[in-house]
Amino acid sequence: MAIDIAQRLNQSAAARWTVLAVVAFTMMTGYVVAKEMSPLQYLLELPVGQGGMGWTSGEFGLFAGSRGFFNVFLLMLFVGGVILDRTGVRFAGTLSCVLMLVGTGIDYYAIAVCSPEPTSVVTFPLLGLSHTPVKHQVLLASLGFAVFGIGYELCGITVSKVIVKWFSGKEMALAMGIQVALARLGTALALAASPAVARHWSIATPILVGLLAVGIGLVAYLFYCAMDSRLDRQSGAAAGNAVDESERFHFADLRLTMRNPGFWLITLLCMLYYSALYPFLDFATKLMIAKYGVDPDLAGTIPAILPFTSIVLTPLFGAMYDRMGHGATIMIVGTVMLTVVLMVFALPVGSSALAVCLMLVLGVAFSLLPAVLWPAVPRIVPMQQLGTAYSIIYYIQNIGLMLIPVVIGRVLEAGTAADGSVDYTAAMWIFTGIGIAAIVVALLLRQADRRHHYGLD
Numbered sequence: 001m002a003i004d005i006a007q008r009l010n011q012s013a014a015a016r017w018t019v020l021a022v023v024a025f026t027m028m029t030g031y032v033v034a035k036e037m038s039p040l041q042y043l044l045e046l047p048v049g050q051g052g053m054g055w056t057s058g059e060f061g062l063f064a065g066s067r068g069f070f071n072v073f074l075l076m077l078f079v080g081g082v083i084l085d086r087t088g089v090r091f092a093g094t095l096s097c098v099l100m101l102v103g104t105g106i107d108y109y110a111i112a113v114c115s116p117e118p119t120s121v122v123t124f125p126l127l128g129l130s131h132t133p134v135k136h137q138v139l140l141a142s143l144g145f146a147v148f149g150i151g152y153e154l155c156g157i158t159v160s161k162v163i164v165k166w167f168s169g170k171e172m173a174l175a176m177g178i179q180v181a182l183a184r185l186g187t188a189l190a191l192a193a194s195p196a197v198a199r200h201w202s203i204a205t206p207i208l209v210g211l212l213a214v215g216i217g218l219v220a221y222l223f224y225c226a227m228d229s230r231l232d233r234q235s236g237a238a239a240g241n242a243v244d245e246s247e248r249f250h251f252a253d254l255r256l257t258m259r260n261p262g263f264w265l266i267t268l269l270c271m272l273y274y275s276a277l278y279p280f281l282d283f284a285t286k287l288m289i290a291k292y293g294v295d296p297d298l299a300g301t302i303p304a305i306l307p308f309t310s311i312v313l314t315p316l317f318g319a320m321y322d323r324m325g326h327g328a329t330i331m332i333v334g335t336v337m338l339t340v341v342l343m344v345f346a347l348p349v350g351s352s353a354l355a356v357c358l359m360l361v362l363g364v365a366f367s368l369l370p371a372v373l374w375p376a377v378p379r380i381v382p383m384q385q386l387g388t389a390y391s392i393i394y395y396i397q398n399i400g401l402m403l404i405p406v407v408i409g410r411v412l413e414a415g416t417a418a419d420g421s422v423d424y425t426a427a428m429w430i431f432t433g434i435g436i437a438a439i440v441v442a443l444l445l446r447q448a449d450r451r452h453h454y455g456l457d
Contacts, residue, residue, distance in 0.1 A: 023179070057412040081391020106148075120134060173371065308363070
């Protein structure tokens, strides 16, 4: 049986940690691409004559939110989750890497080749666009980012299921913490290095670096597939990529997950938490320039503090959760820290030193909640529904990640004065409101844990 095989295989520490290193590296390359454009907002919005693309804040928000377009409107995350549960991690992971590669290639073509001059009038009421002129370059780049988003999210749920398979009953929270830490390293490298690379070469060069990165990630995942297949055969499993019937997803079983209040609370908490955090990072570099007077060449390094901090802390908190528990309580602490920091960013006070301190605190929050949230899902959802459960979580999360950047971009565009100065107050209060809602959900989750005995705390 496939589950028994996985349990025998994960007795080998060398095998399971090698698997973690390979799949976490692949996921890290996706995170590089996911955030490589975020610190370039300032350059993209410069006039063409000054080396920019003449984008508006609204166009940048449209691009930043486009990663979730297909996942939300075409239900691709549901499709991906079912593909994962019915075909296995080898096929689904390879497909995800190919989609990331194709999407990044379209992005590179849009920025490197297409002219930023032609525009089209776009009407999309669900995104607040009503007869809005948008550059063809922005639309093509958004298409590429949307294709990338399908592969990126499918890769995330696939890697999560790989870790559950190999670390079930072992150091699962620590393993997930290390995977998240490496992903944060990808985010940090993108935020810190992209502006310097773009200024030294061109705006398109960081995207080319990301394209090469996801290509290497695909090769790494193919190595995992070969290793996984060989170990399966050595353990007496049937050759190929078949999923054992005891692990296979059945639509009739999905109702058990859909009726689970703990699952929906974790899903909602995930959406709120990441909808406040990741869109904030998308706009944080220009915030450092506009509000705190940070040099544009260095502005990306301050938001990069957040993922760099989490590189160390996420595995540490994951190991603590493995040993001590209190997962539901930790989620409350993480959401409170997140909300307080966002609230201070909304206040009309500050300096670059305060911004650095706030990012350090936010880095702790960025580590606390993911270190316990993702390992908590297998405590609530059975293995045969895990891929689909993760896909539902990512789907709901993508709704927030799609809409919030568009909303923030429009708010910032409305708050831009004639001299080009931008008022971030309203945008930061929106983020703060999302954080307050996350605190409420985290409190409800702890109550549900005590009532239903999930074992989170």
